[in-house]
Amino acid sequence: MGLDFTVVPDYFGVLMLGGAWTIAITIGAGLLSFFIGILFAVIALYGHWSVRLPVRLFAWLFMGTPLLLQLFLIYFGLIQIGIDLPAFVAGVIGLGLHFAVYNSELIQASILAVDKGQYEGARTLGLSRGQTLRRVVIPQAVRAVVPPMGNNMIALLKDSALVSVIGVMEITLAAQQAISRTYRPFEFYLAAAACYYVVNLALEAGLRRLERRIAASR
Amino acid sequence: MPDVPFIEIRHAAKSFGALEVLKDINLTVDRGQIVAIIGPSGSGKSTLLRAINELDPLTSGEVWLEGVQINKKLPHRQYEKHVNQVRQDIGMVFQHFNLFPHLTVRGNITLAPKMLKGLTTEEADRLAEEQLAKVGLSEKIDEFPSRLSGGQKQRVAIARALAMKPKVMLFDEATSALDPELVEEVNLVMKQLAEEHMTMIIVTHEMDFAASVCDRVLFMDQGVVVEEGPPGVIFQTPAHERTRNFLRKHLARAAGQA
Numbered sequence: 330m331g332l333d334f335t336v337v338p339d340y341f342g343v344l345m346l347g348g349a350w351t352i353a354i355t356i357g358a359g360l361l362s363f364f365i366g367i368l369f370a371v372i373a374l375y376g377h378w379s380v381r382l383p384v385r386l387f388a389w390l391f392m393g394t395p396l397l398l399q400l401f402l403i404y405f406g407l408i409q410i411g412i413d414l415p416a417f418v419a420g421v422i423g424l425g426l427h428f429a430v431y432n433s434e435l436i437q438a439s440i441l442a443v444d445k446g447q448y449e450g451a452r453t454l455g456l457s458r459g460q461t462l463r464r465v466v467i468p469q470a471v472r473a474v475v476p477p478m479g480n481n482m483i484a485l486l487k488d489s490a491l492v493s494v495i496g497v498m499e500i501t502l503a504a505q506q507a508i509s510r511t512y513r514p515f516e517f518y519l520a521a522a523a524c525y526y527v528v529n530l531a532l533e534a535g536l537r538r539l540e541r542r543i544a545a546s547r
Numbered sequence: 548m549p550d551v552p553f554i555e556i557r558h559a560a561k562s563f564g565a566l567e568v569l570k571d572i573n574l575t576v577d578r579g580q581i582v583a584i585i586g587p588s589g590s591g592k593s594t595l596l597r598a599i600n601e602l603d604p605l606t607s608g609e610v611w612l613e614g615v616q617i618n619k620k621l622p623h624r625q626y627e628k629h630v631n632q633v634r635q636d637i638g639m640v641f642q643h644f645n646l647f648p649h650l651t652v653r654g655n656i657t658l659a660p661k662m663l664k665g666l667t668t669e670e671a672d673r674l675a676e677e678q679l680a681k682v683g684l685s686e687k688i689d690e691f692p693s694r695l696s697g698g699q700k701q702r703v704a705i706a707r708a709l710a711m712k713p714k715v716m717l718f719d720e721a722t723s724a725l726d727p728e729l730v731e732e733v734n735l736v737m738k739q740l741a742e743e744h745m746t747m748i749i750v751t752h753e754m755d756f757a758a759s760v761c762d763r764v765l766f767m768d769q770g771v772v773v774e775e776g777p778p779g780v781i782f783q784t785p786a787h788e789r790t791r792n793f794l795r796k797h798l799a800r801a802a803g804q805a
Contacts, residue, residue, distance in 0.1 A: 444645075446645040447645060447647065449602055449641065449645060450641065450645030450647065451647070451659075452631075452634065453600060453637075453638075453639040453708075454634065454635070454658070454659035455631050455659060455663050455711065456631070456658075456659060456662065456663070457627060457631050458627070460662060464658060464662070465647055465649075465658075468649045469648065469649050472649055545691045545693055545694065546648060546649045546691050546693075547648055547693070
């Protein structure tokens with residue numbers, strides 16, 4: 330049986346819809362991982378031990394176990410304790426928390442790298458510790474962390490394929506459906522790869538623009 | 548409050564372990580007075596300045612501003628609140644400017660007045676325009692600090708401090724990090740403040756500037772005030788050998804640079 334790519338256009342709409350879900354889940358999980366990452370970083374650096382310890386335990390769990398297992402736990406496991414999340418929501422939460430832990434590491438390092446003079450400049454004006462952190466230190470730390478965090482976002486995009494196992498109709502699962510009807514795995518996995526590649530290019534272009542935009546304010 | 552000194556430092560001492568950086572320093576500054584602190588590096592002059600607004604708290608001794616003790620011993624939360632309050636009245640300008648790079652010039656100047664004094668955006672903008680006009684940088688209001696020269700950055704930093712309407716301004720080697728040709732524009736702004744009778748305490752290496760602007764000069768060495776007096780006396784007829792030595796070395800170095 331030779332290769333026949335002519336079947337791919339028949340499933341163009343399915344793949345595009347899959348692409349839309351992949352983008353939605355990447356944006357959702359990306360934003361979640363960004364904000365939770367900041368929160369975790371601040372807690373890890375400045376939190377009282379009673380919040381710092383749970384966050385550290387949580388970080389350790391999420392870094393030390395497979396993402397696939399985490400998704401199963403959130404989607405299938407939580408039902409048992411009465412939390413029945415839609416697959417998309419479970420996927421966003423699982424990916425978001427997983428990458429939040431990695432983002433938190435980056436943000437912690439970049440908060441510590443903000444010049445001490447920035448802190449002194451703000452405190453001298455009368456800003457409190459919290460105000461200084463919120464308005465002076467964190468905005469700078471976040472700007473500094475955009476390039477490495479961009480790499481995390483690209484990893485997140487690719488790892489979003491894992492949510493296919495909990496039934497989110499993103500690119501990978503869309504391709505699998507097409508395959509189950511046409512028995513043409515090579516063609517559709519290749520098509521799926523092309524879809525990821527295109528989304529990835531767009532993401533990279535977006536990140537580069539963001540980097541350029543913040544260049545003057547660093 | 549006629550009998551309360553404007554600024555009073557009593558028996559200020561500070562040590563890092565066995566190292567004493569300030570030893571029993573007493574100083575009063577009247578409203579509108581301009582005091583220069585000179586001395587070799589490591590003499591404790593910056594530490595003394597930074598003790599005034601609690602950036603480097605004293606080990607012992609007291610700092611008072613208009614009858615309010617700045618370095619009050621208080622429980623942590625109350626202390627933080629108190630310090631945040633008194634710092635609003637004490638402007639400080641740093642050697643390395645410490646402008647916030649993520650904010651425009653406008654953002655740098657309006658941040659604290661908006662957050663701490665509840666100014667509306669319009670009020671704060673007007674304030675920023677006023678202060679920038681004063682330091683001659685009106686046209687830079689929407690620039691980021693990365694687009695400014697060192698001298699311009701320092702003038703913005705002065706405008707930012709002035710926007711809080713402080714009672715006193717502290718200058719910690721404000722021109723030391725600047726290229727020689729940029730020093731003058733910052734000195735001019737400081738002179739202008741002097742003419743407006745802003746109370747200023749200036750840690751500096753620029754003897755000419757200290758001589759032309761200040762009412763009093765303190766010479767510090769090894770954590771003590773060796774001598775103080777009007778600039779004419781300190782620079783022309785210093786009483787102490789240590790002062791003479793310092794000035795001689797300094798003059799030689801300045802001559803070498805020129």
